[in-house]
Amino acid sequence: MTTEQTDIAQLFPMRIPMKSSSGTMPSISAHRFSRRSFLAAAAAAATCSPFAGASVQQAAPEKKRDNPQDEKGMFAWQFPSADNEATWRNQSFSIDRWWGDFSHDLPDQMDMFTDNPWAIGPFTKHMNNPVLAPTPGAWDRGHFSGGVHNGSIVVKDGVFYYIYRGESPIDIQQNSPIDYICDIGVASSKDGVHFAKDNRHSPFFRKGEDRRFSYEDVNVVRRGDTFYLFCNQWLWEKQGDTSMNGIVVSTSTDLLNWTRPGILFPQSKRIHRNGVVLQSPENEAIRVNGKYVMYIDDNLVATSEDLLHWESRENPHRMPGGECCFALGDYDPAQPENIVLFTGGAHTGHFYGVGEILISKTDVAKPVRFLPRSPLFAETKYPYENGFSAEPPHKPISSFADCIFFNGLTRYQGKWWVYYGGSEYYTCLATAPAVR
Secondary structure, X not given: XXXXXXXXXXXXXXXXXXXXXXXXXXXXXXXXXXXXXXHXXXXXXXXXXXXXXXXXXXXXXXXXXXXXXXXXXXXXXXXXXXXXXXXXXXXXXXXXXXXXXXXXXXXXXXXXXXXXXXXXXXXXXXXXXXXXXXXXXXXXXXXXXXXXXXXXXEEEOOEEEEEEEEEEEOOOOOOOOOOEEEEEEEEEEOOXXXXXXXXXXXXXXXXXXXXXXXXXXXXXXXXXXXXXXXXXXXXXXXXXXXXXXXXXXXXXXXXXXXXXXXXXXXXXXXXXXXXXXXXXXXXXXXXXXXXXXXXXXXXEEEEEOOOOOEEEEEOOOOOOOXXXXXXXXXXXXXXXXXXXXXXXXXXXXXXXXXXXXXXXOOEEEEEEEEOOOOOEOOOOOOHHHOOEOOOOOOOEOOOOOOEOOEEEEEEEOOEEEEEEEEOOOEEEEEEEEOOO
């Protein structure tokens, strides 16, 4: 952790799921929870398992790594596992394994959003979750540990367009152990809850010679009448080749018909993945000092004058919280310089929890404050957030037991709408008041 971050680290109490005497998993207020209580409760939570009758064995703590990506930009959990339950247990809540980049020596706060008025939240998960699921037999039919998730949301003419990543078992021959492949498609909704998939235009990209690629993790912004879609493109058998792997861009005027994607950083020395462009609450791309800004995994920042041609640089200031989810600006007229970078990764015991970092437009690379406890994370009382199907009898469908990640956020009708992944298999909805 950098000196700058150590000086400005701010604690807020968090909520975690704990098992009650009845065996249920009640929620604990995120707003009033001391560090001492958190640590005691977390130790109990780490032993909870929804596998009926199964004995619990805690995995040995992993050696902490500053960057969980390998030299090709891959994560270990992208590769298939021979033991799904062991992987599920490893990716469950654990202070030892998944504390992340945050200090263990943190002072108590009484209310995280009062003490951090720049932050977005508190979030309420929708009662109709999940709002999108894989379609059997379709291009987004899913597979174990992968479904429909990591999409962007845009409201156009009063209609919600969810541009999402859909997974399926790999359907082409490649010299790689990775056994899934993804494309991008769209679903629409009049209320933001009930979505209809567009099978006429979806999927977008895996056509012709591009069928060999996997397309993942969407970030969409608008600029005037044009929409820009950024996502990751992968050729599994040549993962380290930057001329064909990493962030790509495609454009559209209707959110349905997209141009062939082009690689953004073909000459880079290392993989660029998960680029998120700074945007307004209504998803309009924002300029800072005349240039658009993109935050990229593994401490990279890029700028552009036209959203099509980008230059990246190493960020000298480390951003805690893991991967880049979303970059929000111009959301508070009283604080026009504020930027909130949402992250997803190891977070105070959660395998993947959402984080929030405050940045200023005066220096778009330097964190000012951050929330060292996750404001949005998986809860075991929801089977679809804990690796199990939403429908009874709640069969295992994913090894991602404690994993929430998102790419879709918009402001509409006085609320923040966040579309997050449940167990990397479903898309779920959480909302928050846009004005506190």
